Amino acid sequence: MSNKFFILFIFAVNLIYSQQYTVVTHHKISEETINPYYNLNNEDWFGHSVEGIGDLNGDGVNDIAIGANQDDAGGENKGAIYILFLNEDSSIQSIQKISEEEGGFNVNMMEWDYFGRSISYLGDLNNDGLIEIAVSAEYDNEAGHRFGGIYILTLNPNGTVFSSQKINQIHGNFQGELEVWDVFGSDIANIGDLNGDGNIDIAVGARRDGDGGEQRGAVWILFLNADFTVNSHQKISATNGNLNLELEFQDYFGSSITNIGDLNNDEVIDLAVGAYRDDDGGLNKGAVYILFMNTDGTVAATQKISELEGNFNEMLTEELRFGKSTSLAPDINGDGKTELIVGCINNLFYILNLNQDGTVDSFQKYGQGLNGFEGNLNEEDYFGHSVSINKSLNDKISIIVGAFGDSEFGFQKGSVWILQLGEILSVEEIVPESNAIFLYPNPSRNSFSLNEIEGVSNVQIFDTNGRKVVSYNNVSANLFDVSYLPIGEYIIKIFWDTKISRSFKLIKQ
Numbered sequence: 001m002s003n004k005f006f007i008l009f010i011f012a013v014n015l016i017y018s019q020q021y022t023v024v025t026h027h028k029i030s031e032e033t034i035n036p037y038y039n040l041n042n043e044d045w046f047g048h049s050v051e052g053i054g055d056l057n058g059d060g061v062n063d064i065a066i067g068a069n070q071d072d073a074g075g076e077n078k079g080a081i082y083i084l085f086l087n088e089d090s091s092i093q094s095i096q097k098i099s100e101e102e103g104g105f106n107v108n109m110m111e112w113d114y115f116g117r118s119i120s121y122l123g124d125l126n127n128d129g130l131i132e133i134a135v136s137a138e139y140d141n142e143a144g145h146r147f148g149g150i151y152i153l154t155l156n157p158n159g160t161v162f163s164s165q166k167i168n169q170i171h172g173n174f175q176g177e178l179e180v181w182d183v184f185g186s187d188i189a190n191i192g193d194l195n196g197d198g199n200i201d202i203a204v205g206a207r208r209d210g211d212g213g214e215q216r217g218a219v220w221i222l223f224l225n226a227d228f229t230v231n232s233h234q235k236i237s238a239t240n241g242n243l244n245l246e247l248e249f250q251d252y253f254g255s256s257i258t259n260i261g262d263l264n265n266d267e268v269i270d271l272a273v274g275a276y277r278d279d280d281g282g283l284n285k286g287a288v289y290i291l292f293m294n295t296d297g298t299v300a301a302t303q304k305i306s307e308l309e310g311n312f313n314e315m316l317t318e319e320l321r322f323g324k325s326t327s328l329a330p331d332i333n334g335d336g337k338t339e340l341i342v343g344c345i346n347n348l349f350y351i352l353n354l355n356q357d358g359t360v361d362s363f364q365k366y367g368q369g370l371n372g373f374e375g376n377l378n379e380e381d382y383f384g385h386s387v388s389i390n391k392s393l394n395d396k397i398s399i400i401v402g403a404f405g406d407s408e409f410g411f412q413k414g415s416v417w418i419l420q421l422g423e424i425l426s427v428e429e430i431v432p433e434s435n436a437i438f439l440y441p442n443p444s445r446n447s448f449s450l451n452e453i454e455g456v457s458n459v460q461i462f463d464t465n466g467r468k469v470v471s472y473n474n475v476s477a478n479l480f481d482v483s484y485l486p487i488g489e490y491i492i493k494i495f496w497d498t499k500i501s502r503s504f505k506l507i508k509q
Contacts, residue, residue: 078113136185283318289303324343398419456475
């Protein structure tokens with residue numbers, strides 16, 4: 001027997017709807033997909049860091065960089081990063097690995113340097129046509145045990161290294177005083193030309209810095225020279241930079257850093273800084289601080305976002321580690337507000353819609369089975385440990401999510417997910433209309449028609465989660481095939497040239 005369906009007239013409406021945050025497709029990159037190019041080893045932690053790096057090779061598709069900081073190229077846990085050149089469907093076109101042994105890096109690292117702990121896209125800093133990225137070696141031991149360090153790499157279009165500049169206690173003219181286990185390089189962010197000297201500046205986290213007490217954490221503002229060495233610096237911690245916060249033991253302030261633009265419209269960029277072991281509401285639930293900045297690298301004001309502060313209003317689980325990673329998103333829903341992606345270590349991430357004062361206006365939550373994401377996750381994948389945005393040249397928005405603990409093809413070899421965001425139906429205002437337009441099923445039970453098509457410009461079908469299933473742009477035939485739809489409930493939306501739309505429920509059984 002053929003499938004039957006009923007079309008229920010709900011009511012005719014004026015409907016205001018906008019693009020929201022649903023996942024329409026997902027693509028997983030792991031040992032299985034990179035195997036033609038490279039083999040991962042157990043505990044490589046591929047996906048420990050992820051970063052969108054723009055269209056490096058100029059083929060019209062944006063590319064990504066992925067850290068594997070426990071890669072053993074050249075020695076135990078020296079680390080590596082992978083430059084992935086992608087096709088439009090997020091499949092891999094080619095890969096270039098950068099480590100002590102390949103990719104033109106030509107640097108002698110020590111074992112356990114953890115090169116690839118974090119990656120930041122810096123853009124073309126010196127206008128030479130080549131882009132720069134910053135890569136941390138968080139456990140760098142050159143100047144002292146776990147002092148840490150970072151590299152600014154200039155990349156060739158093929159993903160190899162054209163040149164590099166190291167910044168640590170010894171190199172790059174950095175005069176800051178690091179100590180044992182500061183792990184300078186926990187995260188890195190391009191903060192624009194903060195001091196107005198014509199050079200781009202960066203912020204570097206040191207999540208175990210001991211200012212004010214053991215392992216409170218800190219952020220270093222590095223004002224750079226044109227050759228990527230350090231001209232001067234400003235430290236932000238419990239005792240420096242006008243932070244005026246009472247950080248606690250193992251808060252790990254500085255574990256993630258994101259330039260969120262000028263949030264409060266004072267013509268100075270602001271920062272989101274993660275403290276993923278903050279204990280607001282429970283053990284290691286985590287927090288994010290919004291730092292309203294001064295041009296000298298000090299802090300003008302702060303706003304904390306946690307279970308207890310910042311109008312977040314979300315009950316977090318213990319050990320969730322909210323703030324483990326952060327990334328700025330474009331204005332996805334078009335409301336003019338700043339949107340911040342916040343990753344957690346426990347297979348979750350959030351998109352926060354921020355008010356100008358740094359509080360949360362609204363948020364969306366992602367994980368397995370949430371907001372359209374149907375990927376299969378295991379408890380110790382650590383999906384959300386790293387997050388980044390990747391906006392394609394045709395304005396499609398994808399979120400890159402690292403899952404370094406993924407063990408599908410070997411213990412903690414790791415993986416990366418690319419989630420493409422699409423349109424979701426969001427009813428914000430419903431106003432009843434008269435003169436309703438009705439639909440009727442055809443005898444075949446596999447299609448429907450409109451009793452009046454004049455002025456109809458588009459017919460769309462959504463599933464009950466608001467995800468668009470199909471769009472009919474040619475309505476002149478007045479026959480809409482639904483034979484391919486699985487059994488279930490759907491919403492039919494009819495759009496007129498005037499953008500007025502009306503909704504109907506379709507039940508296929």
